[in-house]
Amino acid sequence: xxxxxxxxxxxxxxxxxxxxxxxxxxxxxxxxxxxxxxxxxxxxxxxxxxxxxxxxxxxxxxxxxxxxxxxxxxxxxxxxxxxxxxxxxxxxxxxxxxxxxxxxxxxxxxxxxxxxxxxxxxxxxxxxxxxxxxxxxxxxxxxxxxxxxxxxxxxxxxxxxxxxxxxxxxxxxxxxxxxxxxxxxxxxxxxxxxxxxxxxxxxxxxxxxxxxxxxxxxxxxxxxxxxxxxxxxxxxxxxxxxxxxxxxxxxxxxxxxxxxxxxxxxxxxxxxxxxxxxxxxxxxxxxxxxxxxxxxxxxxxx
Amino acid sequence: xxxxxxxxxxxxxxxxxxxxxxxxxxxxxxxxxxxxxxxxxxxxxxxxxxxxxxxxxxxxxxxxxxxxxxxxxxxxxxxxxxxxxxxxxxxxxxxxxxxxxxxxxxxxxxxxxxxxxxxxxxxxxxxxxxxxxxxxxxxxxxxxxxxxxxxxxxxxxxxxxxxxxxxxxxxxxxxxxxxxxxxxxxxxxxxxxxxxxxxxxxxxxxxxxxxxxxxxxxxxxxxxxxxxxxxxxxxxxxxxxxxxxxxxxxxxx
Ligand SMILES: Nc1ncnc2c1ncn2[C@@H]1O[C@H](COP(=O)(O)OP(=O)(O)OP(=O)(O)O)[C@@H](O)[C@H]1O
Ligand SMILES: [Mg+2]
Numbered sequence: 001x002x003x004x005x006x007x008x009x010x011x012x013x014x015x016x017x018x019x020x021x022x023x024x025x026x027x028x029x030x031x032x033x034x035x036x037x038x039x040x041x042x043x044x045x046x047x048x049x050x051x052x053x054x055x056x057x058x059x060x061x062x063x064x065x066x067x068x069x070x071x072x073x074x075x076x077x078x079x080x081x082x083x084x085x086x087x088x089x090x091x092x093x094x095x096x097x098x099x100x101x102x103x104x105x106x107x108x109x110x111x112x113x114x115x116x117x118x119x120x121x122x123x124x125x126x127x128x129x130x131x132x133x134x135x136x137x138x139x140x141x142x143x144x145x146x147x148x149x150x151x152x153x154x155x156x157x158x159x160x161x162x163x164x165x166x167x168x169x170x171x172x173x174x175x176x177x178x179x180x181x182x183x184x185x186x187x188x189x190x191x192x193x194x195x196x197x198x199x200x201x202x203x204x205x206x207x208x209x210x211x212x213x214x215x216x217x218x219x220x221x222x223x224x225x226x227x228x229x230x231x232x233x234x235x236x237x238x239x240x241x242x243x244x245x246x247x248x249x250x251x252x253x254x255x256x257x258x259x260x261x262x263x264x265x266x267x268x269x270x271x272x273x274x275x276x277x278x279x280x281x282x283x284x285x286x287x288x289x290x291x292x293x294x295x296x297x298x299x300x301x302x
Numbered sequence: 303x304x305x306x307x308x309x310x311x312x313x314x315x316x317x318x319x320x321x322x323x324x325x326x327x328x329x330x331x332x333x334x335x336x337x338x339x340x341x342x343x344x345x346x347x348x349x350x351x352x353x354x355x356x357x358x359x360x361x362x363x364x365x366x367x368x369x370x371x372x373x374x375x376x377x378x379x380x381x382x383x384x385x386x387x388x389x390x391x392x393x394x395x396x397x398x399x400x401x402x403x404x405x406x407x408x409x410x411x412x413x414x415x416x417x418x419x420x421x422x423x424x425x426x427x428x429x430x431x432x433x434x435x436x437x438x439x440x441x442x443x444x445x446x447x448x449x450x451x452x453x454x455x456x457x458x459x460x461x462x463x464x465x466x467x468x469x470x471x472x473x474x475x476x477x478x479x480x481x482x483x484x485x486x487x488x489x490x491x492x493x494x495x496x497x498x499x500x501x502x503x504x505x506x507x508x509x510x511x512x513x514x515x516x517x518x519x520x521x522x523x524x525x526x527x528x529x530x531x532x533x534x535x536x537x538x539x540x541x542x543x544x545x546x547x548x549x550x551x552x553x554x555x
Binding site: 005045048049051052065066067068069070071072075077079080082083084085086087088092095096097099100101102107137140 | 305306308309312313316317318319383384386387389390391392393394395396397398399400554555
């Protein structure tokens with residue numbers, strides 16, 4: 001269980017996180033989405049007690065992280081795969097972390113095997129590829145078999161096999177009843193992994209929703225313009241469509257454009273426009289975060 | 303606490319810099335041996351009146367300042383080697399109680415520097431005795447029973463300097479910053495202080511780290527009493543580690 005309450009974190013003049021509140025409960029993968037600089041990493045650092053909130057609080061299992069004695073048994077985190085001392089071997093790196101929580105070599109060897117790094121255990125961390133460091137970070141997070149897991153952009157640098165592996169891993173961890181929060185820029189990635197999403201922009205919460213609700217909300221619909229709004233509406237509703245009115249036009253769901261045209265013709269109702277619309281989740285996400293993208297690329301004139 | 307200390311102990315042992323530093327201390331011990339040998343050879347060739355003016359061929363004079371600085375570097379690296387790369391965040395996620403983490407580092411660095419510093423001090427003395435053999439004073443150092451307090455004081459000074467290095471490391475978070483500060487304190491201040499008008503020249507020199515061990519053991523007299531020297535050592539520890547602790551607890555990692 002992760003609770004973020006009215007969290008605000010300022011770095012000088014920058015409000016990295018601004019009154020953010022959300023909860024992540026056990027049993028599902030929560031995707032944490034937002035454009036660059038939205039405050040995802042900052043939020044995670046606050047949850048892990050690395051950065052002190054300017055105001056508000058971030059709790060894990062109901063308490064502040066900074067006071068937990070052996071946190072590896074409760075929380076596992078992968079923040080930055082490069083935040084490691086390059087001089088140690090992979091196995092020694094994990095041994096050092098494990099030892100601080102009283103975890104022995106046997107478990108270290110287990111997690112190395114679990115993440116597929118058993119063959120590289122003796123290699124110096126600085127000699128590992130980014131994807132391998134990412135796996136090493138995951139291994140560290142799993143050491144204490146914790147019930148709460150935070151991953152900051154874990155697919156960064158992973159090959160397709162690795163991406164599929166981490167997706168399966170996260171879904172598996174959530175299915176075992178753990179709390180899983182994973183950040184990403186990619187809605188398409190989250191569509192495959194997350195059950196719920198938390199979208200942030202400029203440090204503020206934009207949306208917290210289940211993946212299914214979001215998909216429903218941005219499902220394809222058909223825009224219909226007609227002089228007889230009320231008439232066509234009742235016809236379509238009788239045919240089982242859900243209809244809403246938007247700017248004088250009908251927005252029709254769960255009926256195809258062809259069916260709508262046929263129905264209208266059968267009832268002698270004129271149709272002036274019939275536009276099928278669809279939004280992918282990626283579109284939905286861009287739409288949601290449009291106003292909060294800080295670091296936009298300039299449009300290149302063609 | 304015990305687990306975090308064990309982890310810190312494992313951490314120092316699993317980085318190369320520790321072993322390079324210890325190797326450099328061994329190298330300086332070898333160099334000290336050579337100097338001691340050359341001095342003794344020179345002594346053998348000199349006339350009695352020249353012989354009487356010789357300094358002791360005890361390699362400690364060369365070895366101890368370097369070894370103590372090396373332990374200072376070690377102390378600084380125990381902190382700064384985790385800041386440059388962000389490892390500190392990984393460490394603090396595993397061991398989030400920051401004062402516990404600092405105490406663990408203090409225990410590992412302190413015990414290591416005290417034990418190894420004392421060992422190096424004894425080794426240097428023994429080497430001097432072996433090289434000079436049964437030659438009389440002053441080329442041969444003090445007899446063992448008289449030298450003993452100074453030998454232990456050298457170990458104690460190594461501990462103080464190592465922990466001051468650690469404190470600087472936690473405070474400054476940068477290897478270069480910590481080492482330059484330590485270097486200035488140990489080697490530059492005593493040289494510059496000589497230019498000060500008396501009695502400030504001697505007063506300032508007497509409170510720099512390298513001069514505290516000999517004053518504590520009573521080997522060097524005239525400025526601080528042993529009790530005062532000990533008090534200055536403690537003051538160094540309180541200031542360096544206290545400031546480090548404050549920054550570690552207050553600042554974002
Ligand atoms: N230590 C810091 N000092 C100053 N500003 C910071 C610091 N950490 C983050 N920021 C600022 O806070 C804002 C949020 O950064 P954060 O890293 O949390 O974003 P993010 O959502 O993780 O972005 P990305 O997707 O690029 O990783 C940014 O404007 C960033 O420049
Ligand atoms: Mg980030």
